[in-house]
Amino acid sequence: MTDKTNTPSGETTDFGFETVDKNQKESLVRGVFDSVASRYDLMNDLMSAGIHRLWKRFTIELSAVRPGQTVLDIAGGTGDLAAKFSRLVGDDGKVILADINDSMLKVGRDRLLDSGAVGNLHMVQCDAQMLPFPDASVDCITIAFGLRNVTDKDRALRSMERILKPGGRLLVLEFSKPTNPMLEKIYDTYSFRILPMMGQLIANDSESYRYLAESIRKHPDQDTLLDMMEDAGLVNCEYHNMTGGIVAVHRGIKA
Amino acid sequence: MSTQHDPAVITAVLMAAEGAINRALELDPASARDLAGLSGTVLAIECLAPALEIFAVVESEGRLYLASYCEQPCSVRVRGGLSDFLALTTADDPAVTLINSDLEIIGNSAPLVALQTLVTNMQPDWEAPLVEVLGDVAGHQLANLLKQIFRWGQSSSKSLRRQLSEFILEEGRLSPPAAELEHFYQEIDALVLKADRLESRLKRLAQRLDAQTT
Numbered sequence: 202m203t204d205k206t207n208t209p210s211g212e213t214t215d216f217g218f219e220t221v222d223k224n225q226k227e228s229l230v231r232g233v234f235d236s237v238a239s240r241y242d243l244m245n246d247l248m249s250a251g252i253h254r255l256w257k258r259f260t261i262e263l264s265a266v267r268p269g270q271t272v273l274d275i276a277g278g279t280g281d282l283a284a285k286f287s288r289l290v291g292d293d294g295k296v297i298l299a300d301i302n303d304s305m306l307k308v309g310r311d312r313l314l315d316s317g318a319v320g321n322l323h324m325v326q327c328d329a330q331m332l333p334f335p336d337a338s339v340d341c342i343t344i345a346f347g348l349r350n351v352t353d354k355d356r357a358l359r360s361m362e363r364i365l366k367p368g369g370r371l372l373v374l375e376f377s378k379p380t381n382p383m384l385e386k387i388y389d390t391y392s393f394r395i396l397p398m399m400g401q402l403i404a405n406d407s408e409s410y411r412y413l414a415e416s417i418r419k420h421p422d423q424d425t426l427l428d429m430m431e432d433a434g435l436v437n438c439e440y441h442n443m444t445g446g447i448v449a450v451h452r453g454i455k456a
Numbered sequence: 457m458s459t460q461h462d463p464a465v466i467t468a469v470l471m472a473a474e475g476a477i478n479r480a481l482e483l484d485p486a487s488a489r490d491l492a493g494l495s496g497t498v499l500a501i502e503c504l505a506p507a508l509e510i511f512a513v514v515e516s517e518g519r520l521y522l523a524s525y526c527e528q529p530c531s532v533r534v535r536g537g538l539s540d541f542l543a544l545t546t547a548d549d550p551a552v553t554l555i556n557s558d559l560e561i562i563g564n565s566a567p568l569v570a571l572q573t574l575v576t577n578m579q580p581d582w583e584a585p586l587v588e589v590l591g592d593v594a595g596h597q598l599a600n601l602l603k604q605i606f607r608w609g610q611s612s613s614k615s616l617r618r619q620l621s622e623f624i625l626e627e628g629r630l631s632p633p634a635a636e637l638e639h640f641y642q643e644i645d646a647l648v649l650k651a652d653r654l655e656s657r658l659k660r661l662a663q664r665l666d667a668q669t670t
Binding site for chain 2: 255259262263441442443444448450
């Protein structure tokens with residue numbers, strides 16, 4: 202069997218501001234998240250001053266998940282959203298926490314177990330581009346701060362559309378483009394100067410946090426992502442800017 | 457597309473309000489139990505100016521969940537301007553204010569009245585968290601002091617409102633008293649009725665004259 206991570210594909214993609222071979226990105230991203238997994242929650246709270254909880258809460262409201270439904274939380278990391286969904290779907294529902302990175306998944310699993318969120322929760326290590334689920338099997342998919350790390354975003358969106366039930370919804374919560382130029386300047390200074398410094402001080406890893414800032418800048422803006430979702434076959438696509446467009450939540454429905 | 461208000465800001469305000477309400481409910485188990493009886497109720501509050509919609513969802517554990525977006529069917533929707541909602545929050549008798557104000561109530565008003573009664577009758581045991589932190593003696597003393605300050609604030613506020621009202625209506629004559637206004641409106645109504653009757657009599661006379669001439 203060929204290890205695809207070591208075999209150059211000839212095609213390139215971005216890894217922060219660097220251009221790398223498509224087959225390399227996965228292992229590079231894995232390296233970043235292996236490095237930050239243990240302190241991911243703490244760093245999220247510090248980096249966003251706790252505002253990430255507000256972004257996630259609004260995303261959950263937009264999901265309109267009901268008891269008995271099946272929810273897939275891709276790139277679910279440390280299980281923030283999965284814990285809330287577990288309560289919403291109840292005993293008759295199912296929540297699948299999926300992440301490509303086993304370090305993040307282990308942290309998420311331990312955290313969910315410690316919080317008592319068990320019974321309707323399942324963990325799957327998988328790639329968002331090739332979701333190992335049957336067609337039309339999921340009511341709602343969320344991917345929070347994960348899409349920008351995926352090598353082929355179009356392929357991942359198509360994969361998500363495939364497994365959604367008709368009428369099911371996809372929610373993409375992701376860093377985006379600030380709508381105010383002044384805010385953008387402040388945000389740039391924060392991301393490229395303060396963020397890596399915080400990463401160095403707290404997680405002893407400035408490079409990983411530099412990548413996080415760079416990957417945000419390389420991620421498609423609000424309207425581009427909206428077009429990508431429509432191209433993947435989703436309908437009634439819309440987005441809501443939050444905190445001046447620093448973050449946006451996109452929603453699309455499976456026709 | 458972009459929403460008029462930043463959802464993160466609204467969510468922050470709602471989370472703070474929800475935290476305070478649920479903390480108060482924890483300190484008043486009887487009210488929490490009553491609230492649990494209304495489980496599944498969705499109250500929509502729609503402010504027209506500024507345009508804002510919030511939802512209060514009663515959860516089975518006797519807790520309240522406040523949201524800026526909700527797709528669950530609403531049990532009752534209250535619609536109106538910001539001034540109407542502010543008047544409601546500061547009213548001595550919210551039920552009367554609710555009925556007499558310009559607020560529009562759509563749906564089943566029973567859960568709304570039940571919620572309003574619950575809020576009016578809530579008696580959180582504020583002493584409990586103080587005792588937890590400061591101990592029995594100091595916590596009790598501080599709670600008593602805070603209760604006295606609160607009662608003094610309430611009575612002072614009532615007294616100030618009454619005296620201000622008296623000054624505006626009686627001493628300063630800056631605004632006519634309610635009874636005087638009511639009498640004035642009744643006189644206008646009577647005058648309008650008399651004018652209507654006179655108009656119809658004139659019409660009848662004109663019709664009779666027309667009939668005689670032809």
